[in-house]
Each structure stands twice: as C-alpha cells, then as structure tokens.
Amino acid sequence: MTALIDFQMAYEGDAGIAASIPEPQVLQKWADTVFLLLDLFDQEFTARFVGDDESRNLNHQYRGKDKPTNVLSFPFESPPEIEMPLLGDLVICAPVICREAAEQGKTVENHYAHMIVHGILHLLGYDHIDDAEAQEMEALEIRILAELGIDDPYQDD
Secondary structure (H helix, E strand, C coil), X not given: CCEEEEEEECCCCCHHHHHHCCCHHHHHHHHHHHHHHCCCCCEEEEEEEECHHHHHHHHXXXXXXXXXXXXXXXXXXXXXXXXXXXXXXXXXXXXXXXXXHHHHCCCHHHHHHHHHHHHHHHXXXXXXXXXXXXXXXXXXXXXXXXXXXXXXXXXXC
C-alpha cells in the first residue's frame, strides 16, 4: 500500500498558488489511501506540478484541447513480459486547481486531493468515457475521499 512518488515542482509563478501545492507527505497520505482501499502495494508514479502553459501544451499535444486542464494522466505501459510497479505520470496544473476550487466553493487542498485521487484512478485504468464507467469511477472517488474526511465532490450544494 505504499506509494512511491516522484514529486516534481515545475510551477513557477504566483507565490500564493505555489504555497497551495501539497507537500510530498500529504500526497503520500492520499496515494496510500487509494492503494490501501484497492489492495495495491508499492506502486510508483510521478506527480508533476506545472503552470498553465505546460498544461495547455500537453493537453493540446495529447488530447487536442488547446487549454490548460486540472490533471493529465499518462499511464505507463511496460512490455507484457516485464512486471513493473510504475503506474505513470500525473501532470497537475496548480493555477487551474486553484481557480476551480474557488469557482466550486471548495478548499484548494480538498480539490487537490480529489484531482490526485482522480488521476491515480486513471493511471490504474479507470475512466469516465461512458456513463457506466463514470458512475463506477465517481463512486470509488467518493469512497476514497470519504476515507480522507472529504465530502463528495460531485454533490450539489
């Protein structure tokens, strides 16, 4: 259940936004909770915190969307004959997280927690392309966040 996290701070910008980025030990707690509930052990991923430009460029290059986004997930696919605990990379856009938290009336920390959980689930193969997948993924997110003491991010206030 231990998460091995490569923490990358690539955000350079507003000091308030930079200060809101979770510390590695906080990310560790969130990821360990995901892995505990899914009965996974010693999984590794990168969490890279970036600004709008890097997020927009990656979102455009890989998803065809010319705007920054909250989190991008890049699952690692090892050759079938090689077993590796490397899940992949998360690219988290700090300014987008802060803007969305304000727009949605959530704390920035809780929104980061949600986006990290969401991103890890993507790395594990969960998706929300169709309604059934979305319901399964959202239910799992709600359960994990509840374990962290965070309210359902999908509830209407």
